[in-house]
Amino acid sequence: MKEISELNLPDDIHYAEDHEWARWEDETIKIGIDDYAQDQLGDIVFVDLPQPGSRFEKGEEFGTVESVKAVSELYIPLSGEIVAINKDLEDSPELVNHDPYEDGWMIEIKPDDPREYEQLMDKRTYLEMLKGLE
Amino acid sequence: MISAFARHACLPDKRRFRNRQGTTLRESWFFIDLPRTPYGEALKLQRRLVDARRTARLARDIVLLTEHDPVFTLGRHSAAEGYCTGKSPAMREGIPVVAVERGGNITYHGPGQLVVYPIVALHARRLDVRTYVSLLEETMIRTALHWNIPAERNNVNPGVWIGARKLGSVGIALRRGIAFHGFALNVSCTPEPFNWISPCGLKGIAMTSIAQEARAPVTVDEARIVVHHHLADIFSVELCPADMPAIAGMGTF
Numbered sequence: 001m002k003e004i005s006e007l008n009l010p011d012d013i014h015y016a017e018d019h020e021w022a023r024w025e026d027e028t029i030k031i032g033i034d035d036y037a038q039d040q041l042g043d044i045v046f047v048d049l050p051q052p053g054s055r056f057e058k059g060e061e062f063g064t065v066e067s068v069k070a071v072s073e074l075y076i077p078l079s080g081e082i083v084a085i086n087k088d089l090e091d092s093p094e095l096v097n098h099d100p101y102e103d104g105w106m107i108e109i110k111p112d113d114p115r116e117y118e119q120l121m122d123k124r125t126y127l128e129m130l131k132g133l134e
Numbered sequence: 135m136i137s138a139f140a141r142h143a144c145l146p147d148k149r150r151f152r153n154r155q156g157t158t159l160r161e162s163w164f165f166i167d168l169p170r171t172p173y174g175e176a177l178k179l180q181r182r183l184v185d186a187r188r189t190a191r192l193a194r195d196i197v198l199l200t201e202h203d204p205v206f207t208l209g210r211h212s213a214a215e216g217y218c219t220g221k222s223p224a225m226r227e228g229i230p231v232v233a234v235e236r237g238g239n240i241t242y243h244g245p246g247q248l249v250v251y252p253i254v255a256l257h258a259r260r261l262d263v264r265t266y267v268s269l270l271e272e273t274m275i276r277t278a279l280h281w282n283i284p285a286e287r288n289n290v291n292p293g294v295w296i297g298a299r300k301l302g303s304v305g306i307a308l309r310r311g312i313a314f315h316g317f318a319l320n321v322s323c324t325p326e327p328f329n330w331i332s333p334c335g336l337k338g339i340a341m342t343s344i345a346q347e348a349r350a351p352v353t354v355d356e357a358r359i360v361v362h363h364h365l366a367d368i369f370s371v372e373l374c375p376a377d378m379p380a381i382a383g384m385g386t387f
């Protein structure tokens with residue numbers, strides 16, 4: 001596993017305690033898993049995402065990722081409606097490993113309450129949480 | 135008797151301790167040796183323990199060892215066609231098929247197979263998933279070696295193998311950083327039900343067992359003792375018995 005100091009954690013996104021990230025894109029929010037999560041899971045071979053139009057409450061399971069012989073649940077960091085999913089992950093799930101914040105994004109949502117974004121952790125707070133896990 | 139390899143004092147919950155001589159003592163895991171248990175009951179217990187571990191009502195990792203009544207289980211992304219051969223003999227035999235949240239494809243569990251479910255907070259142990267899966271495989275490999283069986287990993291297909299014969303399978307799930315499900319080691323089970331499916335989605339492979347490879351009778355209870363020993367060694371933990379009332383007393387249920 002990467003050392004915490006080696007993790008790529010952008011400043012312009014927010015983080016959830018289950019290692020998902022969220023980023024504002026005008027009216028919507030894109031969501032994926034962060035460098036810590038992709039590194040911990042290893043080579044991802046399958047990503048299972050919900051249908052656009054479905055709705056989830058903050059903290060609910062919205063999908064799964066499968067690495068070799070291991071399925072990991074994904075939790076939505078804000079309540080909202082799925083407006084788009086990253087279809088490229090169907091054929092190229094490895095994008096989550098190679099580029100977790102850009103080409104490896106997972107879902108795009110219209111948040112119910114934009115203030116939930118502010119309740120997520122910024123990079124500094126998230127780093128402190130990661131150090132506490134050790 | 136079963137925990138003969140693990141009869142050491144059980145430690146409090148912190149990670150590392152030093153005794154007066156300055157020797158580092160090991161972290162401890164609970165274990166529960168369950169008798170033969172229906173798959174669904176063991177699954178419910180696992181899910182409750184995962185929840186308890188996540189919320190810290192259960193302060194240590196824990197491992198369940200059991201055998202199941204005959205059952206086919208499907209991994210999260212299993213195609214149902216893995217469960218094949220036209221006449222649907224599984225249904226003929228009345229063997230249930232259960233879809234579960236683990237990774238991997240279809241497999242069979244039944245009497246004579248030792249099933250091991252470690253419930254482990256991977257983040258706290260700084261374990262990545264690939265390493266964790268390989269440690270579970272290592273536990274099976276060393277257990278087989280106890281009977282002089284040279285099992286090994288296969289670069290393409292997880293699990294442990296003797297040539298093209300599969301001895302044990304791995305499949306795990308991760309829920310909020312807690313790993314559950316685990317591995318299944320064929321000890322003395324009949325290979326026949328595996329022929330009714332394509333185990334783990336593989337075609338043209340044979341399943342084998344420790345008894346078959348050792349050409350000697352080996353029981354699941356003997357294998358439990360050996361697995362205990364190697365689990366403790368490979369994960370550097372002491373295994374401390376947790377009977378069900380003790381777990382219930384922790385407010386888990």
